[in-house]
Amino acid sequence: MKSYFFWIKITNSDCSLFKILKNILISLICISVLSVPGYAQENSDCMSCHEDNSLSGTKKGKQISVFVNQKTLTSSVHSGIDCISCHVDLEGSDFPHKEDVGKAQCTPCHDEIKTKYDKSLHGKAAAKGDPLAPMCQNCHGSHNIKQVKDLKSLVAPLNIPDLCGKCHKEGTPVQSQRKIDQTNIIENYSESIHGEGLLKKGLIVTATCTSCHTAHDILPHTDQRSSIARSNIANTCAKCHAEIELVHRKVIKGELWEKEANVLPACVDCHQPHKARKVFYNQGMADLDCLGCHDNKNIKSSDNHSLFVDYTLIKNSRHANITCSQCHSGVSPSHLRPCDSIIQKVDCSSCHAEIGEEYKLSTHGILKAKDDLNAPACLECHGTHNVLGTKDSKSPIFPINIPDLCAKCHREGEAASVRYKGTETEIIKNYTESIHGKGLMKSGLTVTATCTDCHTAHKELPHNNSLSSINSNNISSTCGSCHHGIQEQFEKSIHSPKVNKTEKALPTCDVCHTAHKIIRADSEGFKLKIMDQCGRCHEAISKTYFDTYHGKVSQLGYTKTAKCYDCHGAHDILPIENPASHLNRKNIVQTCQKCHSNANKQFAGYFTHATHHDPEKYPWLFWTFWGMTSLLIFTFVVAGLHTLLWLPRSLQWRREIEKRKSLKDDNADNVEN
């Protein structure tokens, strides 16, 4: 009885062990009510025999030791629990009890765990009578069960790899006779970041076997309920790596990573199970598996296209460190042909999620979604196994190669140019001859603008789409990505939609510079053309410009004369009231002096847009013009009449002269004769 009181004290102090307390109360009642001599029901009764370390018994006909170390039992979590609480079949049995005692039962107390166990791989195997299937005591021990926190516990984190390894290391019957996909599990684990942390550094919070596989409801990864099923593995890893989404956000869009873990690469695709390390791993193994077949040059698909994979291409590509199965997702390594479970085409957006989203919104993506045969997907531009990135000169998306790449569809006569109904023509040819095209293709200046610099690489949209990089509202910032200084000037100018809130269409970069023909702004052609460009909107004022000296001279192809932008500025056109305007009172003389070095204030009073047709605005010009015109008309009328009247008389006079001449000649002849 002494010992019971002792236990009550202990258990009272440990209220959390409610079930134990309950058991103790039950035991107390049993002892007080059923305390009948001749029944071996007290632990001391049991121990009277089992204390003997030479005591042996039989189990299923085998001779086994039935010695129970009192010390071990009292230091276990089950100390103070009646033997019969577990050895339930001995309850009320005669003393000494029968041979071949049944197994100790954990269920009366641990029924929840038992349910899980029964559903697990281990439990099912046990139910089938698999001799290799582990029971509770295989992992937890029997009389020596300790708390998990106790380092001596068999299931203490530090001991788990060994514990599981008993069955799952190489050479064990389980590993060789049961269907286990992974090999060298324990070795790999012990070398992994988890294994190293646990076993070498004693970091007991690191992942052990049970952290991933769970302790009791262990299921194969093919089972959807399994903690290591593809769809659950992210959650499993995230139990410890809670912030892992942040780390991977650039690679995998966080939300998708949890919700659609099945379509995305699972953690284990990159961080191979049991081998997990912080670095990217040597994943040659998986690739080699693929190459077992795909290295064969003669391998063909059912529709007779070659399935040969030139592995050197991959190894020299940007994806050198990516395994086959990361792109060709959905492989089942356990299958004879692991790839037979692949049903989806390669989806680059599983890694390049942001780009994938952009592409879906682009004209290319929209057409592709409509199953347009001509619409380019990733591989049409980037290639397949030979993805090289933008910096490799052999890459189709190397700046110098981009015009050719786009030309495949956008050159005159090709599919995209046939579809396109806009105003641009000869896009590729014009680009090639443009300042950008010449810079890129003749001078090899790779920082110059190619197709994708203006149209973007993945979100190409027609100009009338407000999201398009070439939409009139966005084009200044598109050009400004290189021509930043000009963008700054332009966005403060009267032509900028940020300043000018007019309903009328404002000019954008391409209106003056064109979209693809862009020529040097200091070339004669451009200088002469710009006046027509301004005139498209400023019709009246450009007409009057052409009535004055500057305009007339420029019409003759002379470019050193003042053109619109020489006076008004090119990108920094401001209303004249603005003190920064080139034509502001304070600045205008200076503006004239750019060409006329001795210009003065009165000189600046020259009408550069004068017309003699406006008597209100320019009376002097109007009256001078009409004065001169009247003089001209008057002179010509008088002189013309004089001449017209003269003409018939002159004819008559000519005839008379001829007559007189012939008469005279006759006379002369007569004289001579």
Add this chain to the structure above:
Amino acid sequence: MITEEESNIKKQTQDVSRTDGKIVVLETQIERFSRLNRMLHVLMIISFISLALTGMTLKFSYTGWAVFLSKFFGGFEFAGYIHRFAALIMSSVFIIHIIDLLRIKRKEKKTLKEFLFGPDSMLFSRHDLKDFIASLKWFLGLGERPEYGRWTYWEKFDYFAVFWGIFIIGSTGLTLWFPEFFTQFMPGWVINVSTIIHSDEALLATGFIFTVHFFNTHLRPEKFPMDIVIFSGRVPLEEFKLDRPKEYKELVEKGELEKHLVEAYPLIVIKTIKVFGWTALIIGFSIIIWIIYAMIFAYK
């Protein structure tokens, strides 16, 4: 009826010179223009046509012709140099002519009054009015052809038209040449006004010279197709007698005819003159056609 002088002349015309195996009868001719005046007129023609062509390219810059011509002259900038250079030549012609007049005045020992209002003066006189009225009558069939003298009224008009033109076009041209200087004491719009005057007066000048002057001197049937007197300086005496009977009579009366009689130029000189004359005529007519085209068909 044949006077002594006339028989002398007849003799002279029967002199025969041989050039290139052809027998050419050298007529007796009368000299109307001094060598200097002839040279000045040639220079005037060259500078006038240059000014007209280069100036019109600017005035009618909206035509393809203008662009072509401008390029032909080596681009607008060079055309401008030609224009200003020709302007300097024309001004020189004008100044040399004035100096020449003063020199003649001194040589003939005339007072200014005698020089300006004498019989050979270019200034309009009462006689010109009479001639003009008589001409109109003749045109209308109300009288005989007037007996024109040394200078006809239309020749005097042309002569003073040049004075007027040089003054108007020259002065406005200078403001356009040196706007920075002129705007120091004139408002800027004066340059606009100058442009209009310069260009319209030039239009008047070219229009007048290449139509009215051309008709009066070259195209009227008596002279058709061309009167080369301004280059050769001399006219056959027979023609002179009919054309300007008054002057002839006066010369005979004064006994000065002999003084003005000269030999005709050899054929090669005449041919050269004609080539030059035709060139000037053709350019002139082309400019007229071009102006009509530009003002009527291509006007913007």
